[in-house]
Amino acid sequence: MNESNEEETRDRGFAEALAPAGFAAGIILALIGLVIAGESNSGWIVLAIGVVLALVFGFSWAYRATRGLRETPEPPPELAAPDVAEEPEDAVAPKRYSRGVFLTGATAGVSGLIGAAVTVPIVGFAVAPAFVGQGERDIDLGPIDNFPQGEFVITTFDYRDNEAPSVNRRTAYIRNNGFINEVPSFTVISNRCTHLGCPVQPAGPTGAPVELETASGPVSLTRVQPANFSCPCHGGAYDTEGNRTAGPPVRALDRYSFLIRNGNLVLSERFSVSEVTGEGANARMKAFKLYPPGTHVDGPDEWMTPWVS
Amino acid sequence: MAARARSARQQQIEQLLLAPINWIEERSGLVSATKRFLFRKVPRDVSWAQTLGSATLTAFLVQLATGVILAMYYRPDPATAYASIQHITNDLTWGWLVRGMHRWGASVFIILMFLHLGRVFLFGAYRYPRELNWLIGVLILVLSLLEGFTGYLLPWDQTSYWATVVGININGTAPILGPFIADFLKGGAEIGTETLARFYSLHMLLIPGGLIALIGLHLYLVTRLGVVSPPWSKEAAGRERDEVETRKRGLVEPRPRGNANRNGSDQA
Numbered sequence: 001m002n003e004s005n006e007e008e009t010r011d012r013g014f015a016e017a018l019a020p021a022g023f024a025a026g027i028i029l030a031l032i033g034l035v036i037a038g039e040s041n042s043g044w045i046v047l048a049i050g051v052v053l054a055l056v057f058g059f060s061w062a063y064r065a066t067r068g069l070r071e072t073p074e075p076p077p078e079l080a081a082p083d084v085a086e087e088p089e090d091a092v093a094p095k096r097y098s099r100g101v102f103l104t105g106a107t108a109g110v111s112g113l114i115g116a117a118v119t120v121p122i123v124g125f126a127v128a129p130a131f132v133g134q135g136e137r138d139i140d141l142g143p144i145d146n147f148p149q150g151e152f153v154i155t156t157f158d159y160r161d162n163e164a165p166s167v168n169r170r171t172a173y174i175r176n177n178g179f180i181n182e183v184p185s186f187t188v189i190s191n192r193c194t195h196l197g198c199p200v201q202p203a204g205p206t207g208a209p210v211e212l213e214t215a216s217g218p219v220s221l222t223r224v225q226p227a228n229f230s231c232p233c234h235g236g237a238y239d240t241e242g243n244r245t246a247g248p249p250v251r252a253l254d255r256y257s258f259l260i261r262n263g264n265l266v267l268s269e270r271f272s273v274s275e276v277t278g279e280g281a282n283a284r285m286k287a288f289k290l291y292p293p294g295t296h297v298d299g300p301d302e303w304m305t306p307w308v309s
Numbered sequence: 310m311a312a313r314a315r316s317a318r319q320q321q322i323e324q325l326l327l328a329p330i331n332w333i334e335e336r337s338g339l340v341s342a343t344k345r346f347l348f349r350k351v352p353r354d355v356s357w358a359q360t361l362g363s364a365t366l367t368a369f370l371v372q373l374a375t376g377v378i379l380a381m382y383y384r385p386d387p388a389t390a391y392a393s394i395q396h397i398t399n400d401l402t403w404g405w406l407v408r409g410m411h412r413w414g415a416s417v418f419i420i421l422m423f424l425h426l427g428r429v430f431l432f433g434a435y436r437y438p439r440e441l442n443w444l445i446g447v448l449i450l451v452l453s454l455l456e457g458f459t460g461y462l463l464p465w466d467q468t469s470y471w472a473t474v475v476g477i478n479i480n481g482t483a484p485i486l487g488p489f490i491a492d493f494l495k496g497g498a499e500i501g502t503e504t505l506a507r508f509y510s511l512h513m514l515l516i517p518g519g520l521i522a523l524i525g526l527h528l529y530l531v532t533r534l535g536v537v538s539p540p541w542s543k544e545a546a547g548r549e550r551d552e553v554e555t556r557k558r559g560l561v562e563p564r565p566r567g568n569a570n571r572n573g574s575d576q577a
Binding site (some may be wrong): 127130140163166170198 | 501502
């Protein structure tokens with residue numbers, strides 16, 4: 001008798017825990033679906049499954065939670081006198097709310113609403129601007145004639161408008177690989193170390209800088225013959241294709257995608273690279289979205305950063 | 310009695326001096342509350358080790374005082390931040406001193422906090438009923454390290470800039486949320502104007518506010534729960550123990566602490 005009672009309690013406990021857990025899982029699935037939906041249609045399926053799960057388990061949860069309220073409690077036998085039975089309200093009298101409880105609840109609710117109305121914009125303003133409107137602008141680097149074939153050029157440019165000059169400079173190492181099938185080929189390597197983001201330096205003799213003004217602001221071009229690239233912070237080293245040769249970096253140097261517009265070299269979005277095979281115009285690589293430094297773009301480690309900005 | 314006898318004149322002066330204090334006490338109870346806070350009973354065998362907490366507090370107060378004044382001269386803008394630091398250090402009267410106190414005091418604060426943490430750990434002072442105070446202390450430690458991280462950027466020289474780049478990118482490698490934390494800290498895609506202003510606000514408003522609140526809570530619990538005897542104390546349970554039992558139980562199985570079991574036998 002006792003054992004079966006215990007078992008029953010355990011079963012009921014499990015069943016009661018299942019509904020909220022399922023509800024939460026549904027909500028999470030729906031949110032994940034929303035995130036993925038921006039990129040692939042399978043996101044909408046995930047979203048739909050999540051919503052269905054949340055509805056089913058939510059209904060089950062609400063059904064269980066309100067069972068006590070829906071079932072009118074049977075009056076105990078000793079109170080089953082006719083006058084009590086006529087007024088079943090008495091049997092549930094302890095559940096009635098007093099004025100004090102109502103006022104407490106109302107105060108808490110109204111205060112919560114006011115607090116939320118104040119907090120949401122503040123927290124949103126603190127967090128959102130860091131994530132909204134971060135698209136990179138295209139950068140005009142001037143005529144491609146400024147980039148001699150087969151040689152690297154240290155190219156420094158302003159990366160956005162309305163920024164203090166001291167923190168607005170970005171650098172790319174650009175090599176003109178000549179033409180491949182009558183299409184110009186460039187190697188455009190970002191100077192940000194893929195270990196922790198310090199600027200890598202080209203090891204080799206440099207020429208005199210050439211300053212020019214383009215539609216994207218001041219651009220500085222300096223010819224260089226690097227043997228390799230190396231980082232002053234923690235000793236990361238890369239070859240001239242950006243492949244890691246030594247030190248702590250976890251992948252090859254990031255690159256810029258580029259286009260030729262009216263004879264000018266224009267840099268576009270950056271992308272991450274795990275490894276480059278081949279050289280110059282024959283280099284082959286897989287382009288990943290831009291990942292933060294220090295993270296793998298392929299293999300199981302990549303699962304640690306499923307969403308990158 | 311003769312020594313205690315005071316002239317009417319003396320009594321008059323005393324009353325005059327005490328009048329404002331009594332006035333405040335009668336209306337707020339603050340004077341007696343301060344007395345209760347400052348003149349608490351502590352175990353007989355406390356030592357200098359138990360002063361590390363108040364030493365940390367003193368270091369924090371120095372950081373508060375110097376930081377508030379430095380904020381009057383510092384300008385959190387990429388174009389002028391470095392120049393304003395140079396101005397504070399080289400031009401302004403005693404600027405080198407106050408900035409030096411803030412800069413070195415930061416290290417002193419952290420070092421003292423770790424010593425305090427070590428003392429609490431080695432004395433077993435984190436045990437019941439003081440676990441909550443240990444947790445609050447850990448939060449204080451984390452916020453203090455964040456103070457160090459955000460403050461390091463403010464001089465806006467090459468060291469602070471690239472150290473912050475590295476620090477933010479280390480955050481960026483955290484699983485799942487890393488990229489978001491990094492972008493939040495940067496205030497955008499790159500470290501720039503927004504980052505400096507953001508770190509300045511965090512460094513001098515948000516984190517210190519949290520620290521002051523948590524330190525207040527920490528002190529309240531210290532006052533409420535009292536100070537712990539050292540683990541080697543012979544009086545920890547409120548009475549002398551014979552040598553054999555001390556050796557037998559000693560550090561292996563610490564004795565109950567506090568004054569709960571105190572009886573009158575050791576009062577002589």
